[in-house]
Amino acid sequence: MEKESRPSWDNPMQFILACVSYAVGLGNVWRFPYLCQMHGGGGFMIPYLVMLVLEGIPLFCMELAIGQKMRLGSIGAWSAISPYLGGVGMASVVTSLYLCLYYNVINAWSFWYLFHSFQAVLPWSQCPVNTNRTAFVEECEVASPTQYFFFRQTLNISPSIQQSGGVHVGQALCLLLAWIIVYLFIVRGVKSTGKVVYFTATFPYLVLLVYLIRGVTLHGALNGVKYMFTPKLEQLANPQTWINAATQIFFSLGLGFGSLIAFSSYNHHNNDFEKQAIAVSLINSGTSIFASVVTFSIYGFKATYNYENCLERMKLLLINTFDLAEESIHKQNISFWISELNQTHPDQFGLISSRVEHCSLEQELDTAVEGTGLAFIVYSEAITNMPAAQLWSVLYFFMLLLLGMGSMLGNVMAIITPLRDFKPLARSFSNETLNGLVCAFCLLLGIGFTTPAGNYWFTMFNEYGATFSLLFIVLIEVFTVSYIYGLKRFEKDVEDMLGRRPGWYWKVMWAAVSPLLLISLFIFYIINYIQGGVPTYQAWDKEKGRLVVTEYPVFGQAFIGVLLVSSVSCIPLAALYAFCTRHQREVPVRKGSARSRTSSV
Amino acid sequence: HFCFILLWCYTLNVPGSKGSPLSVGAGPALLTCCNVTDGYKVRLSIKTALGDDAYEWSKSELFLFRAVLAFAVQRKTNNVNYDVSNILVCDETERVSFWFVVTTPDNTSELLPKLVVENAIRENRHRINSAFLLTDQTLDFVGINPTLAAPIEYDTPPWLIVFGVVMGVVCAGIVALLVSTFLQKKRAKKPSADPVDDEDGSGSIAGNGILCESIGDKDGTYNQGFTDDDRFTKL
Numbered sequence: 001m002e003k004e005s006r007p008s009w010d011n012p013m014q015f016i017l018a019c020v021s022y023a024v025g026l027g028n029v030w031r032f033p034y035l036c037q038m039h040g041g042g043g044f045m046i047p048y049l050v051m052l053v054l055e056g057i058p059l060f061c062m063e064l065a066i067g068q069k070m071r072l073g074s075i076g077a078w079s080a081i082s083p084y085l086g087g088v089g090m091a092s093v094v095t096s097l098y099l100c101l102y103y104n105v106i107n108a109w110s111f112w113y114l115f116h117s118f119q120a121v122l123p124w125s126q127c128p129v130n131t132n133r134t135a136f137v138e139e140c141e142v143a144s145p146t147q148y149f150f151f152r153q154t155l156n157i158s159p160s161i162q163q164s165g166g167v168h169v170g171q172a173l174c175l176l177l178a179w180i181i182v183y184l185f186i187v188r189g190v191k192s193t194g195k196v197v198y199f200t201a202t203f204p205y206l207v208l209l210v211y212l213i214r215g216v217t218l219h220g221a222l223n224g225v226k227y228m229f230t231p232k233l234e235q236l237a238n239p240q241t242w243i244n245a246a247t248q249i250f251f252s253l254g255l256g257f258g259s260l261i262a263f264s265s266y267n268h269h270n271n272d273f274e275k276q277a278i279a280v281s282l283i284n285s286g287t288s289i290f291a292s293v294v295t296f297s298i299y300g301f302k303a304t305y306n307y308e309n310c311l312e313r314m315k316l317l318l319i320n321t322f323d324l325a326e327e328s329i330h331k332q333n334i335s336f337w338i339s340e341l342n343q344t345h346p347d348q349f350g351l352i353s354s355r356v357e358h359c360s361l362e363q364e365l366d367t368a369v370e371g372t373g374l375a376f377i378v379y380s381e382a383i384t385n386m387p388a389a390q391l392w393s394v395l396y397f398f399m400l401l402l403l404g405m406g407s408m409l410g411n412v413m414a415i416i417t418p419l420r421d422f423k424p425l426a427r428s429f430s431n432e433t434l435n436g437l438v439c440a441f442c443l444l445l446g447i448g449f450t451t452p453a454g455n456y457w458f459t460m461f462n463e464y465g466a467t468f469s470l471l472f473i474v475l476i477e478v479f480t481v482s483y484i485y486g487l488k489r490f491e492k493d494v495e496d497m498l499g500r501r502p503g504w505y506w507k508v509m510w511a512a513v514s515p516l517l518l519i520s521l522f523i524f525y526i527i528n529y530i531q532g533g534v535p536t537y538q539a540w541d542k543e544k545g546r547l548v549v550t551e552y553p554v555f556g557q558a559f560i561g562v563l564l565v566s567s568v569s570c571i572p573l574a575a576l577y578a579f580c581t582r583h584q585r586e587v588p589v590r591k592g593s594a595r596s597r598t599s600s601v
Numbered sequence: 602h603f604c605f606i607l608l609w610c611y612t613l614n615v616p617g618s619k620g621s622p623l624s625v626g627a628g629p630a631l632l633t634c635c636n637v638t639d640g641y642k643v644r645l646s647i648k649t650a651l652g653d654d655a656y657e658w659s660k661s662e663l664f665l666f667r668a669v670l671a672f673a674v675q676r677k678t679n680n681v682n683y684d685v686s687n688i689l690v691c692d693e694t695e696r697v698s699f700w701f702v703v704t705t706p707d708n709t710s711e712l713l714p715k716l717v718v719e720n721a722i723r724e725n726r727h728r729i730n731s732a733f734l735l736t737d738q739t740l741d742f743v744g745i746n747p748t749l750a751a752p753i754e755y756d757t758p759p760w761l762i763v764f765g766v767v768m769g770v771v772c773a774g775i776v777a778l779l780v781s782t783f784l785q786k787k788r789a790k791k792p793s794a795d796p797v798d799d800e801d802g803s804g805s806i807a808g809n810g811i812l813c814e815s816i817g818d819k820d821g822t823y824n825q826g827f828t829d830d831d832r833f834t835k836l
Binding site: 327 | 644647649694696697698746748749750753760761762763764767768772775778779
């Protein structure tokens, strides 16, 4: 019999908060608002909510059910479901490993920005001066102070992925700190994680609320919110909208990594996961919408600020060139003056016509950014223009940290839980040592992301490390549960745990709708990869001060192939291995069942 | 632009005052003021800088300007003979912009070289700005770029300090946790001879190999032998 039974959450609330903390991550803050803006503002809610109901909630519930029933990490759970499909669990672990490697780098950046917020003048609000104090540093003049701070002082980015250099010591230190904190959170397994999630799950909401109040009271914020919520329903006809909604739901909930299976494996047998699945999915989507209101109010503020600056510059240009009195031109009549002066003094106007800009608020609002660019460049720029900027900066980066750390907990648990289930490892290493080794290993590999070319590798991992493999994994998962394991058997298991059979909604989703949706998403991804040609990335050009699209070199493309193949191939390889070993044994495969049968009294 | 200014100057040509030293309040000098090689254009943006507290630009303000400039040049050249009358101003506009030149005190038709004027203004920029409650951007000397403020130098970068604090706290937390785990394990190992009499709760009571404290208020551990599972009933 087991020496020590499986540890578990102190109460169901810890489990819910752990799932919320894991699911609510950076994607809610920086990907969803972008999609909203791209696909018709308020109208995007429709495909988003439809996809939530069709694929998000059923798949989430399914993963929780598997973990709670099998009470093992992803490898053990899938091996128990079908001995040929232990590879699904392994693929999940490999994908989680890739995610762990690069995700904590984002936390390192958040730490870097957080620590730099404790200064009288925020370092990204102004350009540094050059050596003889006559002008600003050239790279900063061409780009903007926030971009310069991110690309030069934070990343020290190289012009392409081929060129690299030494490790950025500040970044490496921040990464070390990030991993030490992750270790602190998971050192005792579920016991320590369970306490931490009370904070990491709830505090970001507090900060978001504070930011919401700050955001909507900013000058010009309502422009942004109005822009976001005016639905452009014609976008619904665009298939890309639906595809993006489906992918966003899928990745936002964190399906396929094995974290959900790991979390629920520590549950009581009779925990009501069905209700919890619905609750967590709804909370996740609600947070996305909440965060996008905050984001858009800040967008509106930034766009209005830029627009008014543009008008100020034009006014200054006109009154300086034509020596007009200061108060004769203001925001409302500037366009009148431009046309007037063009007619009355055409020669002079011709001299400055190259510097005359057409200021447009719409244009400012149209610039949509996502990902690290939004979080570290656009947002930090907006913060520098707020009063008491240091306070808002600290609060904002602290929130980013909590969101990131919360997700990291799930990612690391997805690796550690299956490792602990592996008996030889569990016997030779204690809990703390094993966790420490995993963290140290990820830290050492993660140092590679702090080199000058590190950001390009980061982008590669971000785009290719987890996206395609996850779709494949979850597709196999839902197919296995519905057809190989059998929906009837699964129903019985659920009844066993909850005391009631799953309703028709669940059965229809698991058996038909979700697999179909996933197959179509999968096919779409493959078509996209093939049609996209050579994979490209955005390299920072320091002379031009902006990102340029560059093709990956051969070794880069080869590595992308390795990333994709390494996780996906676990499934067929493990199946093959199980098939070969089965044929070599005379003893029936279910040794475990035979043993328990004879030992039951 | 330059032609425009020259044209403007010619229209202001006042006959009869050529060559005579100017007194305060007299009209602009002739060609000497609008000699662009040694003169500078100044622009003031008073309303932008001060908003509601803005003062009106008047003759007195212009006088103050000429006086401050004389002060600056005097300071630069260590020559006490500079006077307000050595600063000639012309071409005032609604914008509140005008041209000025500086004449030498000994010879009013000789102008001070551009470089000397520029250095004088650069060194005393702060004093000139404060006389008018303006800044480098709102009191604009066209062609003289303001020297940028020196960056603040720190002995230890502040971020390193915050990092050190956080790192220290976290490491202390880990050490505390590991030490407490280690002590717990030691105490669990100690009463190994007496597993039954453990009532102080520090050791672990076990029955059937399952630790009681892990069962606690749960409904027991799940015994897979009692599963209602089809797999096991093949016979």
